[in-house]
Amino acid sequence: MSNVPADLRYTKSHEWVRVESDGTMTVGITDHAQAELGDLVFVEVPEVDRALKASEACAVVESVKAASDVYAPVSGTVVAANEKLADAPELLNDDPYGEGWLFRLSGDAAEAEALLDADAYSAEIG
Amino acid sequence: MPFVPHTEKDIQEMLSVIGAPSVDALFDEIPEHLRCKKLDAIPSSAPEMEITRVMHERAAADGIALNFIGAGAYEHHIPAAVWEITTRGEFYSAYTPYQAEASQGTLQLLYEFQTMMCELTGMEISNASLYDGASSLAEALLMAVRSLGRKASGRVLLPRALHPYYRQVAANLTHAQGVTLHEVDFEAGTGLTTVAAAERAGVEAPTAVVISQPNFFGGLEDVDALTDWAHAQGALVIAVVNPTLLAVHRPPSEWGSKGADIVVGEGQPLGAPLSSGGPYFGFLCCSKQYVRQMPGRIVGRTLDLDGKPGYTLTLQAREQHIRRSKATSNICTNQGLLVTAATIYMSLLGPEGLSRVANASMANTRKLRDALTALPGVTAALSAPFFHETVLTLDRKVAPVLERLSDEGIVGGLDISGMYPELGNALLVCATETRTDADIARYKQALGEVLARAKAA
Amino acid sequence: MSTEPLIFQNSRDGRGAKAQWPAATDGNALPDSLVRKQPPRLPQTGELQTVRHYTRLSQKNFSIDTHFYPLxxxxxxxxPRACNTLAMLPGFLMRHPLAPVSRSQGVLACLHELQDMLRHVTGMHAVSLTPMAGAQGEFTGVAMIRAYHKARGDEGRTEIIVPDAAHGTNPATATMLGFDVREIPTREDGDVDFEALKEALGPQTAGIMLTNPSTLGVFERRIKEIADLVHEAGGLLYYDGANLNAILGKTRPGDMGFDVIHMNLHKTFSTPHGGGGPGAGAVGVSERLAPFMPIPVVGQADDGSYRWLDEQDLPQSIGRLSTFMGNAGVLLRAYVYARLLGREGMERVAEFATLNANYLMARMKEKGFDLAFDGRRASHEFIVTLKRQKQELTLTASDVAKRLLDYGFHAPTVYFPLLVPECLLIEPTETEDRESLDAFVEAMASIWEEAKTDIEHVKGAPWDLPVRRLDETRAARQLDVRYDFNGEAAA
Known part of the structure; x- marks a missing residue:
């Protein structure tokens, strides 16, 4: 059973969003997604200052046998990206909601509130 | 029919296991109107004895000429062991090493090949090969565009003194992805590509600058100045090199103050026979920061369950079978068999043998130039230092002269007057280590006679 | 089997295969500024030691010559060995690609006849032999489709349709030519979803790329209707010839309505796979695409002599795609193979390939394995799914693949096509005898039994190969792609 923290919002394409106290939004991929992909060997994060539209492909996660795009869950501008992942992609397997975060956006937090909640996402992944 | 072991009894028993009344019934999903008629236009089956005779006759008809053409494909001595081993069934009839544990021979060999190419070029990473030299250049251009990402203008500067076929192939394989090629003229008199000429091309923010060492005329470019200039423009430097030359020439990693970024070339001189133009192989090397944009197969060393070292294809997520429409290239294969030959070739020649090949080829081409330009009506076209190829000018059209030489069993070089009208009656000639003094004397005598006869006529 | 050291570890300063060295010349004629300071660290080993090293490496490979290889x-x-021997006659090997045409009639005759034979067997209007591999053949084909629309001023066609079951090269190729890729789904019985296709077609459609029989191992029954629909929409049809062996002599892509096809000569025409290349990806075209063929193509003059056709002959050509004229040596091998088969053989290749596949499929079913498309005829290949075995025993396709190696069989293709879970795509080919097929079935059944009693043993496979299962994650995370001379010295 994969871990779906109650305080986050989710997309059907397996991204999570956390609205931080400063109003920015942190994005990553879910525990379920990292388990499906298997051991990650490469993560590409978007450049800082890049403007993203919701559903735009903006990051890539690769395992030995699969490569998957990550989509922006909401619109916004990238204010930070997790550069540690370049050398340590395993952080994403080990701690998908913590050390394995992908990037942080500034945008309209209300957009995040409209995404799936933990129950809806849990139902989605069965 | 040939190569099918089935007896009539096998066929009947197999059909009964399948539960089909006839072999024809196995095709019952193909609609009747699409079924093939007899293939009468195709010749009847020839037993091996018969086709052997045909092929011997045809090979003999083409004959074995005394060859003085290079122009991208070079006649070098190939040790007998190279193809004896390469055509062992275990190399020859294996497939891409997807099942690494059952392909350690090919995989270790590719790892050794990658190491050897890194040694020759000085670069950090080599792939396991691409199709040929020209298509490798095209792949390198696309790789440069991907490496610069959204900053890439897609404008590429390449010398007019680069092999004309490389320029054509690069354009044909990249134009659909928005790459535009801009030519840099060569200097009259030397045939070399200068920084001043590159400046004059007036291309803003080039994504890549291509440097050919040697260039198509055999000329040796000032690679340091060109590399530094290209880097000052923010461009990546793509070196197109002859691998034999690198045994004695400073590797591209040491060109200018920062070195080339991507190195490509034709691998044919390393153990592949001329063979009418293929199969050859292309090589592509780069510095580590660009590895994720590299096309083609890459082999890595790793450990097995017992901690024992072994080899496997790696970084496969760049490739088409995983990335599909977002792959670095649609390429699937490398040129495995040719790389097998090249790896054995480089091992047999070693650093000493390969540098002797390079030096002997250089020396022979100088002898050839000196011998031929001693004839009235033949002059050296360009003054620049050259590797194992150079351009001569004749006092008349080149093509008829070459035809007469061909009648004498001499393939006397390549007529490049059509490719480069500005060079006049230009003849590109090459003499590798395989040409002897007697060969050169024979060419000189034949050319002298052809020129004299025509003059008399 | 013992570990074979890297050749660099056998290297000793001053050794070498000295019979292979030309005489030394006086010094290095390069300008001083270009002279290399440190020689490249290529191996320095004796000739016997080098021969032995690479012979030993070869013995670590599975190959057709040594193993059943149902990939x-x-x-x-x-x-066939004759193909290699005859393509390597000195007259062919020594011919420079730019040698005069008068010294090239032998090789050009072979290539011209090959063009003709391929044209007839596929039902196309013309053939170009220059593409150097299947993927380059695909590039060529889609480039011609692009050039065709462009020449007609039909600029709005930006999409190539690709079924989701297609080889990854199809979408990758379309992207290389600047097209958007539109995927359409496959139905449960393996045919293309006809309604989805209709929906996808429109004035933006440049063409569709299809494999028939599909990668799912079944024949697309409505191919003619698909062709008509695509043509009505103004698009062209591309045939991926990866599975041509299944239909050779039985039905022709040209008759199905395809405008362009590529043939993997290293598959259907039996040229060697060589550990991953060289291939050869000849393309066949319909009449309307003939002007766009890549150069050079072999032409024949009225007097019967042959020459290369170039830009002057084909001004609308998509141009040159290789330095010279493609993989001529591979084409000669394909030529010899085609002549050995002749029309009698070519008409029957698909029969025996299909007989072997259907027999193997029936035997696998008999042993209780699940077929992905039960009820359909196998073409020259078929798919077994281990979904049930995975649920019941945690036995995966990969486990079976690795364990098969211990039994002396190369594994089938695993995890492709992507649509079928835990799949094994099995292609026996026509040249295998019945005993080999039976032995493979017994091995598969035996592995299944092992999995029921000792799953860990199966998951630990292979046990009897030069290495055990390799850590691919480590290979990607800790990239080691060349020998570390210094590291070794330090150790």
Whole structure:
């Protein structure tokens, strides 16, 4: 059973969003997604200052046998990206909601509130 | 029919296991109107004895000429062991090493090949090969565009003194992805590509600058100045090199103050026979920061369950079978068999043998130039230092002269007057280590006679 | 089997295969500024030691000559030795690609006849032999489709339609040519979803790329209707010839309505796979695409002599795609193979390939294995799914693949096509005898039994190969792609 923290919002394409106290939004991929992909060997994060539209492909996660795009869950501008992942992609397997975060956006937090909640996402992944 | 072991009894028993009344019934999903008629236009089956005779006759008809053409494909001595081993069934009839544990021979060999190419070029990473030299250049251009990402203008500067076929192939394989090629003229008199000429091309923010060492005329470019200039423009430097030359020439990693970024070339001189133009192989090397944009197969060393070292294809997520429409290239294969030959070739020649090949080829081409330009009506076209190829000018059209030489069993070089009208009656000639003094004397005598006869006529 | 050291570890300063060295010349004629300071660290080993090293490495490979190799979609059939011997006659090997045409009539005759034979067997209007591999053949085909629309001023066609079951090269190729890729789904019985296709077609459609039989190992029954629909919409049809072996002599892509096809000569025409290349990806075209063929093509003059056709002959050509004229040596091998088969053989290749596949499929079913498309005829290949075995025993396709190696069989293609879970795509080819097929079935059944009693033993496989299962994650995370001379010295 994969871990779906109650305080986050989710997309059907397996991204999570956390609205931080400063109003920015942190994005990553879910525990379920990292388990499906298997051991990650490469993560590409978007450049800082890049403007993203919701559903735009903006990051890539690769395992030995699969490569998957990550989509922006909401619109916004990238204010930070997790550069540690370049050398340590395993952080994403080990701690998908913590050390394995992908990037942080500034945008309209209300957009995040409209995404799936933990129950809806849990139902989605069965 | 040939190569099918089935007896009539096998066929009947197999059909009964399948539960089909006839072999024809196995095709019952193909609609009747699409079924093939007899293939009468195709010749009847020839037993091996018969086709052997045909092929011997045809090979003999083409004959074995005394060859003085290079122009991208070079006649070098190939040790007998190279193809004896390469055509062992275990190399020859294996497939891409997807099942690494059952392909350690090919995989270790590719790892050794990658190491050897890194040694020759000085670069950090080599792939396991691409199709040929020209298509490798095209792949390198696309790789440069991907490496610069959204900053890439897609404008590429390449010398007019680069092999004309490389320029054509690069354009044909990249134009659909928005790459535009801009030519840099060569200097009259030397045939070399200068920084001043590159400046004059007036291309803003080039994504890549291509440097050919040697260039198509055999000329040796000032690679340091060109590399530094290209880097000052923010461009990546793509070196197109002859691998034999690198045994004695400073590797591209040491060109200018920062070195080339991507190195490509034709691998044919390393153990592949001329063979009418293929199969050859292309090589592509780069510095580590660009590895994720590299096309083609890459082999890595790793450990097995017992901690024992072994080899496997790696970084496969760049490739088409995983990335599909977002792959670095649609390429699937490398040129495995040719790389097998090249790896054995480089091992047999070693650093000493390969540098002797390079030096002997250089020396022979100088002898050839000196011998031929001693004839009235033949002059050296360009003054620049050259590797194992150079351009001569004749006092008349080149093509008829070459035809007469061909009648004498001499393939006397390549007529490049059509490719480069500005060079006049230009003849590109090459003499590798395989040409002897007697060969050169024979060419000189034949050319002298052809020129004299025509003059008399 | 013992570990074979890297050749660099056998290297000793001053050694070498000295019979291979030309005489030394006086110094290095390069300008001083270009002279290399440190020689490249190529191996320095004796000739015997080098020969032995690479012979030993060869023995670590599975190959057609040594093992049954039912790798689906790859057509691993016997590569007749005559093809190699005859393509390597000195007259062919020594011919420079730019040698005069008068010294090239022998090789050009072979290539011209090959063009003709391929044209007839596929039902196309003309053939170009220059593409250097299947993927380059695909590039060529889609480039011609692009050039065709462009020449007609039909600029709005930006999409190539690709079924989701297609080889990854199809979408990758379309992207290389600047097209958007539109995927359409496959129905449960393996045919293309006709309604989805209709929906996808429109004035933006440049063409569709299809494999028939599909990668799912079944024949697309409504191909003619698909062709009509695509043509009505103004698009062209591309045939991926990966599975041509299944239909050779039975039905022709040209008759199905395809405008362009590529043929993997290293599959259907039995040229060697060589550990991953060289291939050869000849293309056949319909009449309307003929002006766009890549150069050079072999032409024949009225007097019967042959020459290369170039830009002057084909001004609308998509141009040159290789330095010279493609993989001529591979084409000669394909030529010899085609002549050995002749029309009698070519008409029957698909019969025996299909007989072997259907027999193997029936035997696998008999043993209780699940077929992905039960009820359909196998073409020259078929798919077994281990979904049930995975649920019940945690036995995966990968486990079976690795364990098969211990039994002396190369594994089938695993995890392709992507649509079928835990799939094994099995292609026996026509050159295998019945005993080999039976032995493979017994091995598969035996592995299943092992999994029921000792799953860990199966998951630990292979046990009897030069290495055990390799850590691919480590290979990607800790990239080691060349020998570390210094590291070794330090150790």
């Amino acid at each position: 689906g979609s790859c057509t691993m059939k016997y590569n």
